[in-house]
């Protein structure tokens with residue numbers, strides 16, 4: 176039978192999705208299943224592993240049914256996933272010993288503080304490219320082994336640790352392979368990006384027995400065959416990639432210096448750094464872009480904590496818009512923000528400022544300021560914050576790219592896209608396929624079964640839907656950026672002073 180389709184499983188934080196693509200990268204059919212979020216204590220976030228599994232299988236079956244295809248026509252399946260979320264299961268039964276600890280969960284912040292206190296921060300930074308944080312899987316696994324009292328079982332090889340890609344493979348692939356890929360391994364704080372192997376020193380620091388760890392595979396390549404009972408026939412599973420890495424691939428950012436930005440609740444920007452590991456001078460993360468045929472490609476990663484969430488705030492708290500979409504029309508009803516700057520530092524500021532005491536600030540208000548100016552300032556804030564990441568990356572690599580590729584829910588906003596082009600003096604390209612994460616996983620799976628032999632062969636699948644050219648006068652741009660910097664200074668350290676600690 177002709178193999179004419181690639182399928183992506185996109186296991187996200189709030190939903191499991193499956194998308195059937197043609198070999199040309201067109202979406203044929205998709206399905207998404209949401210599942211419950213559990214918050215057992217303030218700052219703690221968990222998922223039920225059974226929910227992850229059942230929603231993912233259901234989404235796959237329904238998407239294939241909707242596509243009306245014979246599963247034998249599927250050339251390969253690629254898996255992309257929420258990163259860093261940590262699971263621990265019994266190697267014999269597959270039973271999880273605890274709910275999945277979700278990447279957002281802050282329960283291991285004290286363990287991270289202790290690690291830093293013991294001087295581990297430098298080794299973590301140098302070896303993993305990460306900045307020590309409770310987000311990453313290492314201390315989550317440490318916590319599970321301590322809390323459940325199962326370290327000796329782990330040492331005997333009776334338990335498996337995995338991120339969501341690992342967990343899905345163990346359960347969905349014939350023979351229960353205990354595997355992960357280099358992009359996911361790179362988010363554990365246990366994986367040495369230089370040697371491309373689990374790092375003994377880091378394992379010792381976090382008291383992790385190596386027997387519990389999965390084997391680290393290339394991002395594209397044969398993982399195994401999907402269990403035949405799921406779609407009626409076995410299908411090759413041929414790629415594993417963390418979601419942001421898959422998106423970078425789906426955006427065809429294959430060359431050094433190419434960057435993509437995802438505009439959702441927050442923003443995630445990744446820039447391809449080529450084959451040379453480099454640490455950022457602005458404390459951005461260094462991470463895997465992907466590993467193909469044993470060859471690592473690295474990326475710089477930065478995130479904006481509050482992006483689309485600022486628009487949600489206009490909608491839910493200020494109630495000056497009814498839908499996120501309305502932000503565009505409201506902002507367009509005035510020619511500019513009237514000198515208003517909005518720094519939505521609700522939870523502090525990330526790169527390049529790294530100030531957890533910063534708080535949200537509205538400055539430049541006058542008697543004439545109205546809702547439209549504030550809406551405009553909120554959209555500009557998304558563009559300004561993304562620009563700060565882009566500038567930090569540009570400093571690290573020595574040049575600003577000419578083009579940035581974008582995806583995510585907020586890229587529907589044409590005004591925001593134009594603001595980004597203007598404020599960053601960059602061409603912003605929005606692709607025809609909004610599903611860049613899934614497309615990336617599907618294309619990687621295509622590479623994994625040899626349909627494409629290099630990323631460049633997959634490049635033809637990327638097409639721009641719209642392009643936004645920078646139109647702003649340089650002097651106006653500089654003035655706007657200066658204004659933003661002054662506003663950020665006003666936001667910094669606010670919570671610190673409030674507590675009288677400043």
Ligand code: ADP
Pocket residue numbers: 438439440441482483484485486487499500501502503583584585586587588591
């Ligand atoms: P996530 O994957 O983080 O849930 P999405 O990619 O679905 O996010 O994007 C949703 C976010 O984008 C929300 O924060 C929403 O407020 C914002 N958003 C959606 N549409 C628009 C729009 N037209 N203009 C500005 N922001 C928008």
